Each structure stands twice: as structure tokens, then as C-alpha cells.
Amino acid sequence: MPTRLSEIIRKHQQTLLSEWIAELKNALGRKLIKDAELEQQCSAFLKALEQGASHGEAASLDNAAWSEMKELLNNVSRSRGLAGYSPSETAMFVFSFKRPLFSRLRKDLSAAEAADEQWNATLVLDQLGLLTTETYQRTREELITRQQQDMLELSTPVVKLWDGVLALPMIGTLDSARTQVVMETLLQRIVETGSAVAILDITGVPTVDTLVAQHLLKTIAAARLMGADCIISGIRPQIAQTIVHLGVDLGTVTTKASLADAFALALQRTGQTVIRVGQARKMKEKDGEAKDRKERE
Amino acid sequence: MERIPILRMGKYLLVTIQVDMHDRLAMQLQEDLTTRIAKEQSRGVLIDISALDIVDSFIGRMLADIAGMSRVLDAQTVVVGMQPAVAITLVELGLSLHGVRTALDVERGMKLLEESIGEATRAGADEGDGPGDER
Numbered sequence: 001m002p003t004r005l006s007e008i009i010r011k012h013q014q015t016l017l018s019e020w021i022a023e024l025k026n027a028l029g030r031k032l033i034k035d036a037e038l039e040q041q042c043s044a045f046l047k048a049l050e051q052g053a054s055h056g057e058a059a060s061l062d063n064a065a066w067s068e069m070k071e072l073l074n075n076v077s078r079s080r081g082l083a084g085y086s087p088s089e090t091a092m093f094v095f096s097f098k099r100p101l102f103s104r105l106r107k108d109l110s111a112a113e114a115a116d117e118q119w120n121a122t123l124v125l126d127q128l129g130l131l132t133t134e135t136y137q138r139t140r141e142e143l144i145t146r147q148q149q150d151m152l153e154l155s156t157p158v159v160k161l162w163d164g165v166l167a168l169p170m171i172g173t174l175d176s177a178r179t180q181v182v183m184e185t186l187l188q189r190i191v192e193t194g195s196a197v198a199i200l201d202i203t204g205v206p207t208v209d210t211l212v213a214q215h216l217l218k219t220i221a222a223a224r225l226m227g228a229d230c231i232i233s234g235i236r237p238q239i240a241q242t243i244v245h246l247g248v249d250l251g252t253v254t255t256k257a258s259l260a261d262a263f264a265l266a267l268q269r270t271g272q273t274v275i276r277v278g279q280a281r282k283m284k285e286k287d288g289e290a291k292d293r294k295e296r297e
Numbered sequence: 298m299e300r301i302p303i304l305r306m307g308k309y310l311l312v313t314i315q316v317d318m319h320d321r322l323a324m325q326l327q328e329d330l331t332t333r334i335a336k337e338q339s340r341g342v343l344i345d346i347s348a349l350d351i352v353d354s355f356i357g358r359m360l361a362d363i364a365g366m367s368r369v370l371d372a373q374t375v376v377v378g379m380q381p382a383v384a385i386t387l388v389e390l391g392l393s394l395h396g397v398r399t400a401l402d403v404e405r406g407m408k409l410l411e412e413s414i415g416e417a418t419r420a421g422a423d424e425g426d427g428p429g430d431e432r
Contacts, residue, residue, distance in 0.1 A: 183388075187381030194401055221393035222384040227377060227400035 004109070005121055006054035009046060012104055017043055019100035027096050028089055033080070041076050045097075048072050053124065070131065077132045081139035090136045094129040098122070156182045158189040165266045166195045166228075167259070171204030179215035183222055190228045197266040198223055201259050203234030213248040220253055229269065231255070233262035301326045303333050309341040309410060310334065310372075315348045323359045330363060334370045341410040342367050345403055347378030357392040364397040373413050374398065377406035 009016065021042055048069035055065035073094070080090045101121055105114045156178065161167045168186055172178070186198060200216065202208065208216075220230040233256045235243075243250065256262040267273060275283075299322060304311040310333055312326070330342065344363070349356075364374040375398045387394065398413070400406035 183385055184381065187384055190401070191381060196401060196405070218388050222381075222388040225376075225384040225387055225394060225399055226379045226381065227402075227405065 004113070004117060005124075006050045008104060008108055008117075009050040009053065009101075012108075013043075013046055013050075016100050016104060017046060020046075020097050023096045023099055024093065027092050033083060041072075041093075044072055045069075045076075045094075049124075069128065073128060073132050074135050077135035078139045081136045082143075085136075087133055087136050091129045091133050094125055094132055098125055101125075152178065152181060156185055158185050160189075160193055160195070161199070161263060162267065162270075162272070164193075164195050164197060164270045164272075165263065166190065166193065166198040167201060167263075168198060169201045169204065169234075169259075173207070174205060174212045174215050176215070179219060183219045186219065187222060187226060190223060190226055195228060197229050197231065197269055199231045199233055199259065199262045199266060201234040201262070202232060202239070203236070203259070205239075208239050208242055208248075210246055210248060213243065213246070213250070217250075217253070229254070231262040231265060233257070233259045300329065303329055305333075305337055305339070308337075308339055308414075309343060309407070310337070310339045311343050311345070313345045313348075317351065318349065318356050318359075320355055323356055327359060327363055327366070331366050331370065334367060334372050339372050340414050342372050342374045343403065343406050343410060344374065344376045345378050345406075346376060346383070347380070347402075349383060350380055352383050352386055354390050354392065357387050357390060357394070361392065361394050361397060364394070368396070373410055373417075375400055375406040375410050377401065377403055 017039075021039060024038065024042070048066075052063075052066040052069050055063070076093060077090055080093070098121070102118055105117050105121070108114075109117060151172070155171045157169065159167050159169070166186070166189055168182065170182065174182070189195070190198060200219065202216070205212065216232065220232075223230050231254045232250070235255055235257060254265065256265060299316070301312060301314060301316070301322060303326075304313075310330065312330065316322070333339065334342065342363070344360070346360075360376060364376075367374045376394070377400045379399065398409060400409050
């Protein structure tokens with residue numbers, strides 16, 4: 001039996017639309033998208049619903065007639081997920097349509113017919129609501145995965161401080177997965193730049209437990225195998241206390257309190273030095289004088 | 298039979314591993330190298346493994362063993378040019394090759410050998426025992 005849903009929607013499209021939008025605005029409370037956009041989404045929804053109801057079996061959304069509706073809801077739900085709506089607010093987009101629709105059904109149809117149609121409409125709208133939530137969830141999950149990926153990449157930069165000196169400012173907790181990434185990028189950069197010293201700066205690592213220390217030592221051992229020395233810097237006083245209390249043995253590793261100290265040591269190890277411009281000029285002058293004297297002699 | 302060539306450069310021996318190491322080859326290298334160190338009275342061994350991209354625990358142990366044997370024969374060992382993947386594998390296997398010196402490339406490895414042998418000689422001369430080297 002074809003439902004009369006589509007017929008009713010077609011007949012009362014304008015009133016349904018305005019009632020629904022009023023209902024939606026009331027239910028949402030806060031406003032994160034423009035009125036015009038909302039109206040446009042609502043009227044597109046009505047059109048798609050009418051089309052779906054006139055062709056498809058109400059109980060199943062697999063029918064091709066519902067494809068337009070599915071696409072529309074996917075878009076709506078995705079845009080709301082990105083705009084920062086909560087899942088219930090997103091699902092409310094569909095569910096808030098029930099009240100205007102049902103009151104319209106009760107007005108236009110006899111009691112028995114209205115009950116039937118209400119049941120049909122509920123079936124459809126519930127499924128559509130679920131679909132919205134599902135898409136919303138998927139959108140959020142994609143977002144989270146992307147952010148995780150970004151964080152993993154962003155949090156392990158290997159920077160070249162000087163000729164032959166690399167620095168690795170670590171930010172965030174060191175777990176096994178991140179240690180793996182850190183180790184690989186560090187070793188790769190050591191090969192590329194031919195650096196003999198690498199500074200691991202752990203200023204941004206919130207806690208150092210035995211596991212994190214073990215990961216650090218592993219990275220250092222791997223770098224040493226390739227022929228590069230590692231210096232750990234940025235050890236905060238609390239972390240120094242924790243390391244000693246835990247009995248972690250950092251005996252073979254050079255540690256410095258600040259990155260500046262570590263950098264100075266790295267320069268010293270690679271046989272380089274940084275001096276003030278004035279000092280350099282004085283030294284040059286002295287050299288020149290000595291040369292002059294020699295020439296005169 | 299396949300062998301890994303051992304080249305003499307002054308008082309150093311140079312070993313470049315350019316083929317896939319299998320266990321027999323590794324044993325043969327150990328044998329050859331110790332014989333050569335004793336015969337040539339070498340003071341340093343430089344092993345270049347930059348072409349080696351697969352290692353197992355056996356090869357890892359062999360590197361450590363060679364270093365140990367050389368030390369007994371009074372020669373320093375430097376391993377140079379280890380690939381990142383190899384370094385990670387060795388660390389994951391729990392072989393961090395303590396007692397083996399490492400360098401990024403042959404040039405730096407040579408410098409390291411010279412420095413360490415210079416130090417050893419100087420220390421020996423200061424104590425006044427043993428014949429002084431020409432260095």
C-alpha cells in the first residue's frame with residue numbers, strides 16, 4: 001500500500017517547513033550555522049523525503065529512491081560535526097521534524113489512518129536519525145585519526161642546529177610507537193647530515209618513568225651504533241629526582257640541564273667554538289700585528 | 298671459497314663487507330682477521346658495514362666478538378657506516394655492542410682509530426713500560 005506521506009508533504013510543504021524550522025531553532029538553542037543555510041537544508045530534506053516516501057518502501061533505506069536523502073544527510077551531518085555540534089544536536093535535525101509532521105497527519109487524516117502513517121513516518125525518521133548519528137561519529141573519528149597523525153609527525157622534528165650537530169626537541173609522552181618514529185627519523189637525519197652529535201631535549205616530556213627512560217636509552221644506543229654521540233638535555237629538577245628515585249641508570253649517557261649547555265658541549269666535541277664579534281676582531285688585529293712584526297724583522 | 302678481503306693500510310686493517318653475511322662467511326672472517334692481526338701486528342681494525350642492510354643476532358654477536366678478540370691482540374676495533382635499520386634491529390635484539398667503537402664513515406673512523414691508538418701509546422709511554430711505538 002503506498003503511503004500518503006509524500007502526498008501530505010507535497011501539499012503542506014510551506015507550513016511544515018516553517019513549523020519545523022521554528023521547532024529546530026527552539027530545540028537547538030545555540031546558533032552555529034546561518035539561518036539561510038538551515039532553511040536550505042530543511043527544504044532539501046523535505047524534497048528528498050517526499051521523493052523517498054513516494055517511491056520507496058518506508059521500512060528500508062536500501063532502496064535507490066532514498067539515495068538522494070542519504071547523500072543529503074551525510075553532508076548535513078558532516079558539516080555539523082565539523083561546526084562543533086554535539087551528536088544529539090545533530091540527530092535533532094531529523095527528530096524535530098516529527099512534531100510538525102505528526103500534528104499535520106492528525107489534522108488531515110482519520111484517526112486510524114493517522115496512526116498507520118505515524119508509524120510509517122516514525123520508522124523512516126528513526127532510521128534517518130540513526131544514519132545522521134552514524135555519519136557524525138564517522139566524521140569525528142576521521143578528524144581524530146588525522147589529528148593523531150599530525151601530532152605524531154609534528155611532535156618529532158629533527159632540526160640541524162649547527163654543522164654536525166642535530167637536535168631533537170621531544171614534546172609529549174614517549175610511548176613505544178613514538179619512540180619508533182623518533183628513532184627512525186633521528187637515525188635517518190644522522191645519515192643525511194653526517195652529524196656526529198645529537199641532542200635529545202626532553203623539556204617537553206611531562207614525565208619520565210622507567211619505560212620512557214628505556215626508550216630513550218634505546219634511541220641513544222642505536223645512534224651510538226651508527227657512530228653518533230647523544231646528549232640528553234632539558235632535564236627538569238623534578239625529573240632528575242624521579243630518575244634517581246626509580247634507580248634508572250643513565251651513567252653512560254651525557255646529560256645536561258639545558259639545551260644551551262648541551263649545545264656548547266656539542267660544539268666543543270665537534271671542535272668548534274662560538275666567540276663574540278668584538279673578541280674576534282681583537283684576535284684578528286693581534287694576528288695582523290704579529291705578522292707585521294715578522295715581516296719587519 | 299668465498300672470503301671477505303682484508304686490506305692492510307699501514308698499521309691498520311681494513312675490512313669492507315659488501316656481500317650478504319652468512320654464518321660461515323662470518324666465522325671465516327673471524328678466523329682470517331685474528332690471524333692477520335697477529336701476523337701483521339696491526340694496531341687497529343676498521344670494519345665498514347655500510348653495504349650491510351640485514352643483520353641477525355649472530356652477525357651482531359660476531360661484531361662484538363671480533364672487537365673482543367682484537368682487544369686481546371692489542372688492536373682497537375671501529376665499526377663504521379651502520380645503516381639506521383641495522384642499528385634499530387641490533388638495539389631491538391638487545392645487542393648494543395658495548396666495547397665496540399663506532400663512527401659515521403670511514404674517514405671519521407680512521408681519525409678515531411688514530412686518536413685512540415695515540416692515546417694508548419702515550420699512556421703506555423708515560424707509565425714507562427713496554428717498547429715505545431714510533432708514534
